[in-house]
Amino acid sequence: MSETTTLKISYIFPNGDKYEGECSRSSDGVVIRKGSGTQTSASGITYTGEWDNDKMNGRGTLTHPSGAIYSGLFRDNMYHDKGTYRFPDGTKYTGNFHNNRLEGEGEFTDSQGLVWTGMFHNKAALGLKLKVNM
Known part of the structure; x- marks a missing residue:
C-alpha cells in the first residue's frame, strides 16, 4: 500500500x-x-x-x-443526494437530487414564502401539498 x-x-x-x-x-x-x-x-x-x-x-x-446557489452533497461533479438549490428569484428547493436533477421527496419555497412539499422528478412535481405551519 x-x-x-x-x-x-x-x-x-x-x-x-x-x-x-x-x-x-x-x-x-x-x-x-x-x-x-x-x-x-x-x-x-x-x-x-x-x-x-x-x-x-x-x-x-x-x-x-446569476445568484443561484447549491449547497449540499456532490458526486462526480453533480448535485447528488440531499441539498438546497436557491434560485436567483429567491425561490428555493430543499430535498433530494440525482445527477443534477430534482429527484424524490422535497420542499419548494415559492416567491411568496409558501412551502410546497411532495415528490419531485426532474422538472415535474405532481401532487404537491401546501405545508401549513400552525
Whole structure:
C-alpha cells in the first residue's frame, strides 16, 4: 500500500480557472484535487467544498454569477443526494437530487414564502401539498 501525501496548492489552469486547496499525487505521479478546496471558474462560478478523485465529491457549495446557489452533497461533479438549490428569484428547493436533477421527496419555497412539499422528478412535481405551519 502506497502512502499519499496531501499537498496545499494554488493553481491557475490554462482556461483561467483557479484552484486553491488540497491535492494528492496519484500512483502514476499526477497531482489530483483531493480534500478540501475552492475552485473559481473564469466565468465566475465558485465551488468550495470536498474533492475526491479530482472531482467535486462530498459536501460543498456551488455559487453561480446569476445568484443561484447549491449547497449540499456532490458526486462526480453533480448535485447528488440531499441539498438546497436557491434560485436567483429567491425561490428555493430543499430535498433530494440525482445527477443534477430534482429527484424524490422535497420542499419548494415559492416567491411568496409558501412551502410546497411532495415528490419531485426532474422538472415535474405532481401532487404537491401546501405545508401549513400552525
